[in-house]
Amino acid sequence: xxxxxxxxxxxxxxxxxxxxxxxxxxxxxxxxxxxxxxxxxxxxxxxxxxxxxxxxxxxxxxxxxxxxxxxxxxxxxxxxxxxxxxxxxxxxxxxxxxxxxxxxxxxxxxxxxxxxxxxxxxxxxxxxxxxxxxxxxxxxxxxxxxxxxxxxxxxxxxxxxxxxxxxxxxxxxxxxxxxxxxxxxxxxxxxxxxxxxxxxxxxxxxxxxxxxxxxxxxxxxxxxxxxxxxxxxxxxxxxxxxxxxxxxxxxxxxxxxxxxxxxxxxxxxxxxxxxxxxxxxxxxxxxxxxxxxxxxxxxxxxxxxxxxxxxxxxxxxxxxxxxxxxxxxxxxxxxxxxxxxxxxxxxxxxxxxxxxxxxxxxxxxxxxxxxxxxxxxxxxxxxxxxxxxxxxxxxxxxxxxxxxxxxxxxxxxxxxxxxxxxxxxxxxxxxxxxxxxxxxxxxxxxxxxxxxxxxxxxxxxxxxxxxxxxxxxxxxxxxxxxxxxxxxxxxxxxxxxxxxxxxxxxxxxxxxxxxxxxxxxxxxxxxxxxxxxxxxxxxxxxxxxxxxxxxxxxxxxxxxxxxxxxxxxxxxxxxxxxxxxxxxxxxxxxxxxxxxxxxxxxxxxxxxxxxxxxxxxxxxxxxxxxxxxxxxxxxxxxxxxxxxxxxxxxxxxxxxxxxxxxxxxxxxxxxxxxxxxxxxxxxxxxxxxxxxxxxxxxxxxxxxxxxxxxxxxxxxxxxxxxxxxxxxxxxxxxxxxxxxxxxxxxxxxxxxxxxxxxxxxxxxxxxxxxxxxxxxxxxxxxxxxxxxxxxxxxxxxxxxxxxxxxxxxxxxxxxxxxxxxxxxxxxxxxxxxxxxxxxxxxxxxxxxxxxxxxxxxxxxxxxxxxxxxxxxxxxxxxxxxxxxxxxxxxxxxxxxxxxxxxxxxxxxxxxxxxxxxxxxxxxxxxxxxxxxxx
Numbered sequence: 001x002x003x004x005x006x007x008x009x010x011x012x013x014x015x016x017x018x019x020x021x022x023x024x025x026x027x028x029x030x031x032x033x034x035x036x037x038x039x040x041x042x043x044x045x046x047x048x049x050x051x052x053x054x055x056x057x058x059x060x061x062x063x064x065x066x067x068x069x070x071x072x073x074x075x076x077x078x079x080x081x082x083x084x085x086x087x088x089x090x091x092x093x094x095x096x097x098x099x100x101x102x103x104x105x106x107x108x109x110x111x112x113x114x115x116x117x118x119x120x121x122x123x124x125x126x127x128x129x130x131x132x133x134x135x136x137x138x139x140x141x142x143x144x145x146x147x148x149x150x151x152x153x154x155x156x157x158x159x160x161x162x163x164x165x166x167x168x169x170x171x172x173x174x175x176x177x178x179x180x181x182x183x184x185x186x187x188x189x190x191x192x193x194x195x196x197x198x199x200x201x202x203x204x205x206x207x208x209x210x211x212x213x214x215x216x217x218x219x220x221x222x223x224x225x226x227x228x229x230x231x232x233x234x235x236x237x238x239x240x241x242x243x244x245x246x247x248x249x250x251x252x253x254x255x256x257x258x259x260x261x262x263x264x265x266x267x268x269x270x271x272x273x274x275x276x277x278x279x280x281x282x283x284x285x286x287x288x289x290x291x292x293x294x295x296x297x298x299x300x301x302x303x304x305x306x307x308x309x310x311x312x313x314x315x316x317x318x319x320x321x322x323x324x325x326x327x328x329x330x331x332x333x334x335x336x337x338x339x340x341x342x343x344x345x346x347x348x349x350x351x352x353x354x355x356x357x358x359x360x361x362x363x364x365x366x367x368x369x370x371x372x373x374x375x376x377x378x379x380x381x382x383x384x385x386x387x388x389x390x391x392x393x394x395x396x397x398x399x400x401x402x403x404x405x406x407x408x409x410x411x412x413x414x415x416x417x418x419x420x421x422x423x424x425x426x427x428x429x430x431x432x433x434x435x436x437x438x439x440x441x442x443x444x445x446x447x448x449x450x451x452x453x454x455x456x457x458x459x460x461x462x463x464x465x466x467x468x469x470x471x472x473x474x475x476x477x478x479x480x481x482x483x484x485x486x487x488x489x490x491x492x493x494x495x496x497x498x499x500x501x502x503x504x505x506x507x508x509x510x511x512x513x514x515x516x517x518x519x520x521x522x523x524x525x526x527x528x529x530x531x532x533x534x535x536x537x538x539x540x541x542x543x544x545x546x547x548x549x550x551x552x553x554x555x556x557x558x559x560x561x562x563x564x565x566x567x568x569x570x571x572x573x574x575x576x577x578x579x580x581x582x583x584x585x586x587x588x589x590x591x592x593x594x595x596x597x598x599x600x601x602x603x604x605x606x607x608x609x610x611x612x613x614x615x616x617x618x619x620x621x622x623x624x625x626x627x628x629x630x631x632x633x634x635x636x637x638x639x640x641x642x643x644x645x646x647x648x649x650x651x652x653x654x655x656x657x658x659x660x661x662x663x664x665x666x667x668x669x670x671x672x673x674x675x676x677x678x679x680x681x682x683x684x685x686x687x688x689x690x691x692x693x694x695x696x697x698x699x700x701x702x703x704x705x706x707x708x709x710x711x712x713x714x715x716x717x718x719x720x721x722x723x724x725x726x727x728x729x730x731x732x733x734x735x736x737x738x739x740x741x742x743x744x745x746x747x748x749x750x751x752x753x754x755x756x757x758x759x760x761x762x763x764x765x766x767x768x769x770x771x772x773x774x775x776x777x778x779x780x781x782x783x784x785x786x787x788x789x790x791x792x793x794x795x796x797x798x799x800x801x802x803x804x805x806x807x808x809x810x811x812x813x814x815x816x817x818x819x820x821x822x823x824x825x826x827x828x829x830x831x832x833x834x835x836x837x838x839x840x841x842x843x844x845x846x847x848x849x850x851x852x853x854x855x856x857x858x859x860x861x862x863x864x865x866x867x868x869x870x871x872x873x874x875x876x877x878x879x880x881x882x883x884x885x886x887x888x889x890x891x892x893x894x895x896x897x898x899x900x901x902x903x904x905x906x907x908x909x910x911x912x913x914x915x916x917x918x919x920x921x922x923x924x925x926x927x928x929x930x931x932x933x934x
Contacts, residue, residue: 085123092108103116111131111133113130126163129168137149138180144161149190153192154170176191187201188202214236219261220233239252253289270285270287279300303318305347312375342362373442373444375446378448403438407420434446453484456529458480467540475504482523494515512539542614543614544568551622558595562604600624601621603621645681662694666691716793719784730776734771738752738754752766752785753766756774809925
């Protein structure tokens with residue numbers, strides 16, 4: 001086998017083949033830009049990847065594979081990056097290109113974010129603010145800001161020019177593993193180890209929505225290209241698709257067997273890609289949630305996957321320390337980038353696809369040269385048309401270096417050039433194919449279909465094509481045809497501005513003259529055609545309507561004779577006579593009778609129509625009269641006291657030729673009422689006129705019927721009271737008598753209410769006579785309120801004065817005195833402060849024989865001493881102590897009794913010895929002692 005040679009297939013520059021032989025365990029045959037093939041022996045321990053179709057390959061199988069081009073093409077391995085970015089002191093967790101591709105940003109486990117110059121590899125500035133690892137960072141669509149997520153549970157928005165944080169987003173309760181900006185830059189998504197995804201408003205930092213559904217940490221999120229959906233990947237191996245506006249889960253993608261590190265939408269939003277701890281990359285159908293394919297190129301976890309902007313190519317970064325470039329269309333690995341010495345956490349395409357950047361656990365970023373195969377794409381303008389049509393084909397959307405452009409069509413034409421013109425003379429569906437070839441002789445093809453349409457043909461008829469205006473013409477476009485499709489719309493127009501739609505239509509010619517009618521038809525490919533016709537119409541002379549009516553006035557029901565025999569038509573004859581009254585009655589005929597039952601002026605209209613359909617009208621009025629109704633009213637009562645309720649009744653009103661439909665009451669004080677019977681209240685005294693006007697079903701009104709009533713002023717009752725006594729010492733019972741009260745207007749008093757109050761205490765009683773007992777000293781206002789049988793009230797009042805009794809006591813009197821002793825006794829007086837009545841104090845000594853000797857110490861100004869507090873509980877009293885001095889002289893020995901009392905002013909107790917009670921104004925104080933016999 002060492003001498004084996006194979007011819008090089010056309011267009012094949014570098015290929016790797018795997019084959020097995022019975023005599024050799026494993027052989028690796030490689031064609032490295034040269035032929036014949038070079039074959040090498042490898043030990044069994046070397047793991048050589050083999051395509052699945054090679055079960056037991058042989059030389060024949062190898063040769064057959066070459067001839068059929070069904071061979072496994074391995075990827076080129078690139079080990080040298082363009083440059084390496086150094087500066088982070090810990091793992092680089094995330095990288096991203098700016099929208100213009102001139103700068104790159106990175107986030108690290110060293111808690112910092114760095115901005116880099118892509119061309120020089122120099123650090124521009126460092127962003128500091130997070131207190132723990134930075135897991136994710138991304139540019140805003142305009143490149144002016146960046147958003148980051150950290151293990152410190154927060155997101156931060158940064159100013160790219162200053163490196164300063166603009167705002168901090170708080171809400172997650174655990175690490176923020178990933179962030180993403182919406183396509184318009186207005187919102188952001190974040191995924192966290194707290195199992196939730198959150199939607200944020202960028203301008204305010206406000207939390208908009210919490211997406212809940214994952215049961216484990218969320219490591220990946222991505223917006224769809226239109227921003228309406230989101231993808232998320234979780235630690236439990238599931239991927240979920242979300243409706244952003246509704247905040248609802250659409251469905252779950254299942255297939256991975258390990259943690260999901262990364263998800264991304266394709267640029268057209270139809271597919272998604274994911275990378276997992278299970279070492280695979282999966283492509284998914286967004287519409288169905290079904291897995292499209294699985295790639296197993298990496299030997300360890302896939303931490304990052306991203307699409308290039310055309311959606312055909314993707315990059316992946318893995319914990320096997322490599323980066324791989326994938327062709328989504330051909331499902332091949334185009335290259336492997338080796339250079340990092342530790343896990344690759346993040347990868348990103350530059351905007352133009354010429355480079356890629358990666359971040360690794362080895363603390364570096366690396367910039368790689370990307371040599372993408374060409375991608376064919378083109379635009380067609382216009383994309384459809386009507387034969388003959390010239391279209392412009394433009395391949396500016398194609399991607400690649402040193403491209404050659406080859407065009408071909410399904411009808412055999414070929415062209416070259418980036419932009420070409422192509423003319424189609426016939427209708428049909430054509431396939432246009434563009435094949436581009438780059439400087440390395442790599443090719444790609446892209447095709448589009450265009451539809452060239454045969455326009456429809458517009459044909460129509462109109463009827464009539466002549467006549468006298470005004471008239472209606474019928475339009476019919478059903479003869480129009482479309483040879484390669486169907487007609488979808490018919491648009492009609494006339495030179496006088498009328499329009500219509502539909503296969504058939506109608507238009508009205510109002511005036512004589514020439515009219516151009518145009519039909520425009522449109523087919524299912526939007527091609528149009530028009531047809532026109534010009535017709536002339538003469539002027540139509542309308543008929544003349546005139547008639548007589550007799551009689552022209554009278555009482556209902558009124559029969560009138562109508563005669564239209566004088567109506568005429570100059571260019572034809574009248575064919576119909578139609579009559580209508582303003583009350584709605586209709587009749588027909590040249591002569592007829594109307595019976596009019598509605599009172600008032602009735603308009604009778606005649607409409608005549610001639611044999612050309614022209615019409616004319618004439619009108620005349622007839623006056624129909626009727627009998628007016630008669631208003632009659634009953635009012636009760638006609639007099640009374642205010643407020644007075646008066647009943648109004650119009651039931652006696654009559655209408656001899658119909659019925660009464662409305663009853664209107666007006667009062668001279670401005671009150672109004674509607675109805676056959678009503679109630680009116682007059683609140684003020686005076687004389688009032690009540691008016692009634694009724695209206696019948698012919699809207700005839702009656703004369704005014706009137707009635708006068710008199711409302712008198714209500715006279716309240718008069719309250720008179722007697723109370724005895726009006727003053728006294730508490731407790732005092734006062735007799736009350738309201739018998740002198742009366743009602744001046746002859747009514748009856750129905751209630752007597754008594755009330756006495758000093759402002760704090762209140763006593764009440766009822767009845768014509770009553771009693772009140774006053775237990776406390778005070779000045780009371782006693783009032784009597786009487787109510788009559790018409791609920792009118794009146795009150796009167798007097799003042800009742802209640803006082804307390806002064807108290808007297810002797811102090812200091814001994815039980816026995818000798819002749820010559822001086823007797824000193826204190827007379828203690830306790831007098832209420834509110835006492836106002838003058839009183840006299842008397843002191844008496846009764847000798848053993850029974851005789852009394854009085855001595856008056858007063859009158860003087862009563863109780864004029866300054867008040868002194870006797871007890872706290874008796875703040876209203878005054879205490880006065882008077883000194884009485886006596887001398888015991890030889891005389892009669894025995895018992896002597898001292899008496900002290902207050903009497904009413906001017907009273908002498910000597911005159912009332914048999915009964916002191918009526919004149920007492922205090923208690924009677926007594927105390928006795930013994931005098932010596934000698």
